[in-house]
Amino acid sequence: MNKHDFKQRGLPVIHDRAAGIDIGSRFHVVAVPADLAKESVQTFQAFTADLERMANWLVNLGITTIAMESTGVYWIPVYEILEAHGLQVILANARDARAVPGRKTDVNDAQWIQRLHACGLLRASFHPDREISALRSYLRLRERHLDYAAAHIQHMQKALTHMNPRLHHVVADIAGLSGMRIIRAIVAGERSPSSLAALSDKRCKAGIDVIEASLVGNYQPEHVFALTQALSMYDAYQAQLLVCDQQIAQVLLKLSQEKVSPVEQLPKPRHNTRQPNALNFDVRTLLYQLVGVDLTQIHGIGPYLALRLVAECGTDLSRWRTCHHFTSWLTLAPGCRISGGKVLSAHTRKTKNRVTAHLRLAAVTVGRTNTALGAFYRRLAARIGKAKAVTATARKIAILFYNAMRFGMSYQDPGADHYEQKYRERVVKGLYRRAAEFGFTLQPASGVS
Structure with a gap:
């Protein structure tokens, strides 16, 4: 068999209506089987209108399944638009669809992805349904808001350090109930240590006299201004968190109704x-x-x-x-990872x-x-x-x-004691088995079950 005959035979085709897309930031290259179109490889810009045109072109060709790599976040609008047109979209890991040497062009990458998918060699990465995907997006956005709010807590701590009230030494968390009361009072203009100390919660471990002594500060205008700015940004993110929580609750209600x-x-x-x-x-x-x-x-x-x-x-x-x-x-x-019967790595x-x-x-x-x-x-x-x-x-x-x-x-x-008892039984059973292998018989000591 010569090389030409082997190339013609190739691997068996499982999906004869499969397409492959090489995702880019500015344009996407789409490859379809050569017998379905005169130009089996086409390039579409990343604009939404071009993505709609790409989806219509694939539907008109009779394409049923499409594979693409998870390139950054550029695949998300392509995935959603193709899925909205009723196409089955396979999001493949770049590790599985890695191009072989000598194929590193956009056109060759798209053709290689199409070939691998047509032969059933690409595994789909997990992607949740539309409703779950929306819930996931809201929760991830909420986590980003929490991260940004935490950064402004650090800014408040830095401003307090410059003014020298040792609030973080007497309260467990400056973003807690007592800490935020005192910070808001400082921003509002309160400077009396006794008045500020009276705002602390009675559950604080430090005594009222220690709290009062720690709130004597050097309140320079520029540091108070920095504290005011950080508090405003922190409050802004707290307001956004409330809005995110409302959206998350609505999605959960919608999902639970089904x-x-x-x-x-x-x-x-x-x-x-x-x-x-x-x-x-x-x-x-x-x-x-x-x-x-x-x-x-x-x-x-x-x-x-x-x-x-x-x-x-x-x-x-x-x-x-x-x-x-x-x-x-x-x-x-x-x-x-096993090779030659030897475990290389676990x-x-x-x-x-x-x-x-x-x-x-x-x-x-x-x-x-x-x-x-x-x-x-x-x-x-x-x-x-x-x-x-x-x-x-x-x-x-x-x-x-x-x-x-x-x-x-x-x-x-079952409780920690139950686990320890099960562990003891396994160890004792193993000891009896090993002793029997060497021709010995174990006997429990007197008074020990």
Whole structure:
């Protein structure tokens, strides 16, 4: 068989109506099968009218499925417009669609993506439905507002440091109730240490005399002006957070109306403490109506984290066949690089997945609790280190979330003592087995069960 015959045969075509798009910031290059159009490769500008023209051209050619790389954020309008025209869009990881050497042009990239997709060699990255995608966008915007507001808290702290009232030494958080009362009074013109100290909450650990002494400052006009500006910006972002919360609540209400209401009532919360930067509505109730299970019963998952997980993963977790596929997508499962029967590496891959970052933080928090998950974390941390223990605990929380969302599993914590007992039974069983292998019989000591 010569080279020409091999080129003609090639790989089997699975999608004969497949197209490939090379995404760019100014224009997009689209490749379709050569037998569908005289010009099988066309370039379209990134303007919305050109994107509509591109979608109509693909529909008229009878294209049914399209693949593109996730290039920056430029793929988002292309994806949404093509999806609105009823086309199946595959968002491929650039790692999977990487061009071979000698193909690095826009036209060749588009043709290569089209060829790979036609042969079924590209895997679709996860992309949530339209409603879940909107919820995710609102939550990500809210997180940016929180980051910007936190920066202005630092600006307030810097202005206070210049004026020398040691407010941060006597209150736990200057953005808390007592701190904001005192800062607003300073901006309003109050300078009396006793009057400022009277605004502090009675639950402050520092005595009133210590608070009063710490609020004697050198209030220069330029520093007061900087404090006023930082406070105004902080308040502006707090107002935007309220608007974001309203939008998020509306989306959750709309999504929950399409679901059947749960038969059982919402369980009581595990604790009633309000988390910092919590949303300004009852998240647990709306989430329970949406997913039909109380995710906050899982240790490490609070109302806000439960909402973040639903916004990032959606409500239909059947897209991942098993919990192992789900944890692999989160890069919380061990790697599997094997060659010649030898394991080259079992490290987890690096990722920018927001869900993974939140689950790792939850694992650190649950490690301090007297629960089965906390006992699991502490035992692993003592044996293999905290970094691996965080990953393993985050994976367990992810599996519990997957089982709750897909199968409606209700979580009941067996407790740290139960976990320790199970661990002891496993160790003793292993000791009996090893002793039997060497021809010995173990006998428990007197008075020990």
